[in-house]
Amino acid sequence: MxxxxxxxxxxxxxxxxxxxxxxxxxxxxxxxxxxxxxxxxxxxxxxxxxxxxPVLKRALLDHLERDGITHSLDMLTVAKEDFLAELGARILGPRGLDYRVQFPGPTGTNSVEAALKLARKVTGRQTVVAFTGGFHGMSLGALAVTGNASKRGGAGVPLGHTWRLPYEGFAGGGFSGPRLLDAMLDDSSSGMDLPAAVIVETVQGEGGVNPASPAWLADLAELCDRRGILLIVDDIQMGCGRTGPFFSFEAAGVTPDIVCLSKSLSGYGLPMALTLFRTELDVWQPGEHNGTFRGNNPAFVTATAALREFWADxxxxxxxxxxxxxxxxxxxxxxxxxxxxxxxxxxxxxxxxxxxxxxxxxxxxxxxxxxxxxxxxxxxxxxxxxxxxxxxxxxxxxxxxxxxxxxxxxxxxxxxxxx
CATH class of the missing domain: 3.90.1150.10 (Aspartate Aminotransferase, domain 1)
Incomplete structure (x- = not known):
């Protein structure tokens, strides 16, 4: 056959x-x-x-040749400790980011699912604001905040608990999503309840390579902070240096409450994902969001090598x-x-x-x-x-x-x- x-x-x-x-x-x-x-x-x-x-490959081969751990769920391993130490020293510390690190299932959509679930758990609210043109993954929660009609059509069930707003430049740029959201929340007759979170890509990839300006992103971040709405930046495709800095939101000078990372995180194409969030948001109970392959140690090894090789300066x-x-x-x-x-x-x-x-x-x-x-x-x-x-x-x-x-x-x- x-x-x-x-x-x-x-x-x-x-x-x-x-x-x-x-x-x-x-x-x-x-x-x-x-x-x-x-x-x-x-x-x-x-x-x-x-x-x-070659540097990442050598690190991976060395790990495998010495019978290093390959699968560990969320048990403690040397590979995970090394990765967390490098992430803190080279990425989070220098940027003043007081984030906790969660290992969801090793895919971007699972990082988004964890972010949405956490935002709802922290705030006690259900609705999430997303943007036209956005893409956040193919599982049901991520699809609900995704704009693409053909991908949403594959869900087979209603996709709710989402308010959709215009991304910067939508329909010729005549609408400001942050200003519209602010006005609707000011008006008790708008029909919009205070959302749990806003999820956004700083550059929409699948949506057609649509970059948001630093000013637009800064306005959105200010609104979220003032209203008590959690800001989630989906940096799955645009993080790890794709736009220049390690995080794509750095140019806008904003600090998201929650950040989703995957794709190039392992540096080698190995499945790996993180959900980062402010320390005070860490209200998870043990095992409340998990996944069998969240302990992909070969990915931890290559991710650590990538941080040392490419983000030392x-x-x-x-x-x-x-x-x-x-x-x-x-x-x-x-x-x-x-x-x-x-x-x-x-x-x-x-x-x-x-x-x-x-x-x-x-x-x-x-x-x-x-x-x-x-x-x-x-x-x-x-x-x-x-x-x-x-x-x-x-x-x-x-x-x-x-x-x-x-x-x-x-x-x-x-x-x-x-x-």
Missing amino acids: NASTLESEVRSYSRNWPVVFDRARGSRLTDRDGRSYLDFFAGASALNYGHNH STLEKQTEVRAALFEERLGELAGRHAARVSGVRGRGLVWGLSFREAPLARQVADAAFARGLLVETAGSDDEVVKLLPPLTATDDELAEGLDVLRESVEAAVADGSR
């Missing part, structure tokens, strides 16, 4: 990239026929440090900021040359989106890029955005190569569409 016939119809990425991948290193994957592909997808930002980084952060300017310039030039077909360029750090006026053109560009050996995905309400997520560790030559291939792919798709 052909192995591919056994897999469910739910598969998606294999439809767009119909090859069998075999090996990967750095910024490149190789299929079983030996063809190399430059990766501007990076595991949907789960591989910020590239594939099989500001080198990676500064490099990402420099590269952000390169992407903005190159993509701006590309958009200018095809202004009739390209509606805009958006991004921050090393997450960028090229938005097309006709949604099918984005898929055509992604397909043309794949044919030329470049992996990019699409995003947005109608998949109208080509999303770029190269590894933060890609070389300058690899970034230039990927942008050159993207330019060729846009030109080819536009030419085909003009016939």
Whole structure:
């Protein structure tokens, strides 16, 4: 029997990239026929440090070769203690973040579920405010605060206890979500009760690479603080350096009450997630939110190695900021040359989106890029955005190569569409 016939119809990425991948290193994957592909997808930002980084791989192999613990639920292990020590010393301490660390199940959606459950437990309130364009995961609680209609449609049950507000720039930017929320809470006839929390992405990834401005985020944080609403930042795709700083909210100068992390947290593509929250919010009873694989020790090992390798100083952060300017310039030039077909360029750090006026053109560009050996995905309400997520560790030559291939792919798709 052909192995591919056994897999469910739910598969998606294999439809767009119909090859069998075999090996990967750095910024490149190789299929079983030996063809190399430059990766501007990076595991949907789960591989910020590239594939099989040698320092992280060595740490993992050393751990396994000495019969280090692999599975431990939430028991105490050396690997977990080492990770927590590095997280405190290199990330939380220098930023003055007095957070407790919770290990939920090792997925982003489970981190969100823990955050929502905790916010409701702390406040005694049920409703959560979310934003248009938001994506927070595929389990029911996370889907309830997700905006995408097709993903919500798979739930099979009503998704409630959520108020939806316009994200910055929604419908041309004529609405301010924070101001609208403030006004509705002021009006006893608005029908809105005081929510338990607001959940937000500082840059919406699946929503089409929509960055919120620091001022907008600061206004939202001030409102939450003044109203006694908990602020949850979903940093699952944009954390771990994707936008430059370790946390994407640092540029706005805000301190969320709760932070969700996953994806590149392990640094090696191994499943791992955290929910961080202010110490006074730690009202959990033992085992009240748990998961069998929350003790993924190999992930703790590679996460510790990643913190030591990439977050001992500001080198990676500064490099990402420099590269952000390169992407903005190159993509701006590309958009200018095809202004009739390209509606805009958006991004921050090393997450960028090229938005097309006709949604099918984005898929055509992604397909043309794949044919030329470049992996990019699409995003947005109608998949109208080509999303770029190269590894933060890609070389300058690899970034230039990927942008050159993207330019060729846009030109080819536009030419085909003009016939």
